[in-house]
Amino acid sequence: MKAVAVYPAQRIVKIIDRAEPRIGGPSQVKLRMLEVGVCGTDKEICAFAYGTAPSGSDHFVLGHESLGEVVEAGPGVTDLRPGDLVVSTVRLACSDPNCSACRAGHYDFCMTGKYREHGIKDLDGFMTEFVIEERHNLHPVARELRDVAVLTEPLTIAEKALIEVQEIQRRLHWEGRGRRAVVLGSGPVGLLGAMALVNAGYETCVYSRSPKPNAKADVAEAVGARYISSEQTPVEEMAEQVGNIDLIYEAAGAPQFAFEVLKHLGSNGIYVFTGVPRDQGPIEFHTERIMYNLVLKNQVVLGVVNAGPQAFDNAVRDIGVFAARWPRALGAVITGRFPMEAFHDPVMGKAGGIKNVIDIAQAGRQ
Ligand code: BGC
Numbered sequence: 001m002k003a004v005a006v007y008p009a010q011r012i013v014k015i016i017d018r019a020e021p022r023i024g025g026p027s028q029v030k031l032r033m034l035e036v037g038v039c040g041t042d043k044e045i046c047a048f049a050y051g052t053a054p055s056g057s058d059h060f061v062l063g064h065e066s067l068g069e070v071v072e073a074g075p076g077v078t079d080l081r082p083g084d085l086v087v088s089t090v091r092l093a094c095s096d097p098n099c100s101a102c103r104a105g106h107y108d109f110c111m112t113g114k115y116r117e118h119g120i121k122d123l124d125g126f127m128t129e130f131v132i133e134e135r136h137n138l139h140p141v142a143r144e145l146r147d148v149a150v151l152t153e154p155l156t157i158a159e160k161a162l163i164e165v166q167e168i169q170r171r172l173h174w175e176g177r178g179r180r181a182v183v184l185g186s187g188p189v190g191l192l193g194a195m196a197l198v199n200a201g202y203e204t205c206v207y208s209r210s211p212k213p214n215a216k217a218d219v220a221e222a223v224g225a226r227y228i229s230s231e232q233t234p235v236e237e238m239a240e241q242v243g244n245i246d247l248i249y250e251a252a253g254a255p256q257f258a259f260e261v262l263k264h265l266g267s268n269g270i271y272v273f274t275g276v277p278r279d280q281g282p283i284e285f286h287t288e289r290i291m292y293n294l295v296l297k298n299q300v301v302l303g304v305v306n307a308g309p310q311a312f313d314n315a316v317r318d319i320g321v322f323a324a325r326w327p328r329a330l331g332a333v334i335t336g337r338f339p340m341e342a343f344h345d346p347v348m349g350k351a352g353g354i355k356n357v358i359d360i361a362q363a364g365r366q
Contacts, residue, residue, distance in 0.1 A: 003128035026076030033360040035150040037065030063127030064119040065153040086138040108306035156307030158193035159314040185252030186216035188355040222329035239264035
């Protein structure tokens with residue numbers, strides 16, 4: 001079978017041939033991969049700035065945003081059958097017995113940093129024809145969502161954020177708390193985040209670079225969010241237009257922009273960082289206002305990475321909700337489908353569009 005593999009030391013990304021894997025335990029499931037999404041992390045990995053191969057190997061298979069179809073299940077798996085669609089978790093637990101987070105099943109909060117991530121860190125990914133996975137890492141998806149379910153994993157980031165935001169907002173003991181959100185960036189994480197926020201009842205504004213009209217702004221507006229271009233509207237003006245900003249969901253990965261907007265977080269507001277920036281050298285920054293506001297406005301700054309089982313379940317549920325509520329806008333997030341042989345442009349960031357997807361099932365048909 002074919003796979004897209006990264007060789008970090010040799011700085012090569014290429015298609016390789018591998019033996020088809022076999023089920024090796026009762027709780028394992030064999031999946032035929034249907035689609036794998038490409039994200040900023042994959043582009044960093046393919047620029048050799050991120051990513052590590054499993055120990056003892058000089059390469060690893062790329063891809064962590066998956067949609068697979070069950071082809072076979074071990075004898076201990078009673079609730080999945082061939083043809084069922086599933087999305088896999090990205091991160092697996094570390095093996096340290098003292099990591100209370102991993103031992104409690106919350107790998108996304110791993111304390112040791114020795115977690116493994118499919119297609120990113122110490123584990124093969126999903127850009128290949130067949131994969132073996134443990135049942136407990138799989139989240140079943142309805143067949144009707146075949147065309148959009150590959151967006152589940154990028155949505156899990158917002159779902160994890162929302163779970164935490166709800167916890168934090170419990171401190172506000174009155175009605176109508178925390179209802180205005182600003183999303184920074186209009187890539188897939190930003191747009192799916194905007195959908196999650198609108199769906200959770202937030203008056204949502206997407207604040208992103210490109211002026212309208214553009215395809216990302218169209219998606220934002222189609223789901224009922226407002227779109228404001230940071231090129232046309234300075235941050236002070238945006239903040240004035242929005243009113244008290246209760247929640248900022250950062251999905252742009254641009255530090256200067258992110259901290260500039262932090263100055264405008266409202267009273268009792270929560271700022272969620274999701275971007276993983278590259279080192280661009282030091283920037284000069286006036287920090288007084290940020291610290292002043294954090295204290296005098298009871299603000300919370302939160303970093304969110306990866307997602308646990310609850311966030312995956314919520315994402316599967318909400319992809320279904322979005323597909324029913326905004327079928328065209330959700331579908332419009334996926335702007336390109338590429339056969340595995342044409343992986344180069346999407347993984348090198350040369351394909352443009354919003355979300356590009358590798359159509360693995362096509363490789364199986366050839
Ligand atoms: C993935 C996460 C992962 C993170 C850091 C993101 O692109 O969606 O699952 O934890 O990268 O490796």
